[in-house]
Amino acid sequence: MRAVVQVGYGDPAASLELQDVPTPDPGPEDVLVRVRGSTLNRKDLFALANLTGAGIRARPPLPHVNGTDAWGTVETAGSCVSGWRHGDRVVVYPGLFCGTCEFCVRGETSACRAYGVIGEQCWGSHAEFVVVPARNLEPIGEGLSPQALACAGGSWLTAWRALTTVAAIRTGETLLVVGASGGVGTAAIRIARASGCRVIAAVSSSWKAERAVAIGADAAIMAGEPLGERVMALTDGRGVDVAIDSVGGEGWRETIRALAPLGRMAICGATAGDSPSVSIREIYQSHRRILGAPLGTRAEFRTLVTLLAAGRLEPLVHATVPLDRIHDGLRMLEQREYFGKIAVSVEEA
Numbered sequence: 001m002r003a004v005v006q007v008g009y010g011d012p013a014a015s016l017e018l019q020d021v022p023t024p025d026p027g028p029e030d031v032l033v034r035v036r037g038s039t040l041n042r043k044d045l046f047a048l049a050n051l052t053g054a055g056i057r058a059r060p061p062l063p064h065v066n067g068t069d070a071w072g073t074v075e076t077a078g079s080c081v082s083g084w085r086h087g088d089r090v091v092v093y094p095g096l097f098c099g100t101c102e103f104c105v106r107g108e109t110s111a112c113r114a115y116g117v118i119g120e121q122c123w124g125s126h127a128e129f130v131v132v133p134a135r136n137l138e139p140i141g142e143g144l145s146p147q148a149l150a151c152a153g154g155s156w157l158t159a160w161r162a163l164t165t166v167a168a169i170r171t172g173e174t175l176l177v178v179g180a181s182g183g184v185g186t187a188a189i190r191i192a193r194a195s196g197c198r199v200i201a202a203v204s205s206s207w208k209a210e211r212a213v214a215i216g217a218d219a220a221i222m223a224g225e226p227l228g229e230r231v232m233a234l235t236d237g238r239g240v241d242v243a244i245d246s247v248g249g250e251g252w253r254e255t256i257r258a259l260a261p262l263g264r265m266a267i268c269g270a271t272a273g274d275s276p277s278v279s280i281r282e283i284y285q286s287h288r289r290i291l292g293a294p295l296g297t298r299a300e301f302r303t304l305v306t307l308l309a310a311g312r313l314e315p316l317v318h319a320t321v322p323l324d325r326i327h328d329g330l331r332m333l334e335q336r337e338y339f340g341k342i343a344v345s346v347e348e349a
């Protein structure tokens with residue numbers, strides 16, 4: 001099969017090679033999926049940078065194939081797998097989970113004691129085929145567009161869990177989205193609007209501010225503006241009920257300051273830094289809550305796919321790159337010149 005193989009660290013064009021490699025065999029409880037589409041995520045850049053540190057799982061040895069999200073068709077199934085046939089259309093839940101630990105039994109598959117992610121703990125979907133556990137397959141009808149499928153993955157699932165389960169947004173509440181142009185951020189705008197929330201988007205440039213408003217944000221704040229002050233001005237000095245922050249770094253303190261008393265801050269990323277300085281008093285004296293919200297559960301994934309299929313959530317794809325031009329997409333990601341998901345198309349050779 002053709003696969004984008006990571007052979008080194010650093011620049012995407014030098015570190016990734018489109019190679020012919022042996023097509024993997026599925027294990028007894030696995031399925032071999034013929035990949036039709038995938039996406040790019042910031043974690044693909046972290047893999048190229050060989051990012052390590054607190055909270056980051058051990059990197060796989062090279063050579064390796066990245067790619068967390070996948071959709072396509074069932075090619076072959078392992079000996080213990082039943083219910084799946086060659087050609088069945090599927091989209092793949094990106095989290096790896098054991099199914100038997102105390103958290104999995106509670107349905108909290110993304111808190112699994114053996115939790116991992118496709119494309120990190122095993123070879124990923126930037127290839128013509130990917131092996132995944134059969135329990136990760138979600139059947140899909142003909143109705144789901146490639147755009148919707150590009151959004152039925154890790155970024156949107158993270159935003160979905162952060163807003164609906166963890167922060168539990170309610171109609172009429174005001175939401176601040178920090179990093180509103182990325183996969184999680186654009187998903188958060190769409191989900192919050194569909195839930196009847198008012199949305200303030202924080203972005204890094206004027207064209208992204210325009211795009212954020214065009215897809216449903218009520219107001220946008222640009223980098224360089226004092227976030228906390230601007231949010232207070234936009235909310236009559238009250239602050240927002242909920243913030244979702246996938247950026248982290250030194251902007252964190254401003255996000256906390258933008259929260260109303262009792263406000264909830266769902267956090268799901270630290271792309272700008274992992275160790276910001278914060279004021280503990282600014283948090284507890286205003287009854288503010290900071291809530292960790294990584295990838296959603298298997299059940300939440302099904303809900304997300306159902307809502308995308310029903311048109312209840314409108315997807316947002318910035319660009320689609322073919323497998324052999326993945327480094328172009330990664331460069332877009334690296335330079336932050338995108339708004340929405342970057343999809344990868346995989347054509348049959």
Ligand SMILES: [Zn+2]
Nearest residue numbers: 098101104112
């Ligand atoms: Zn488990």
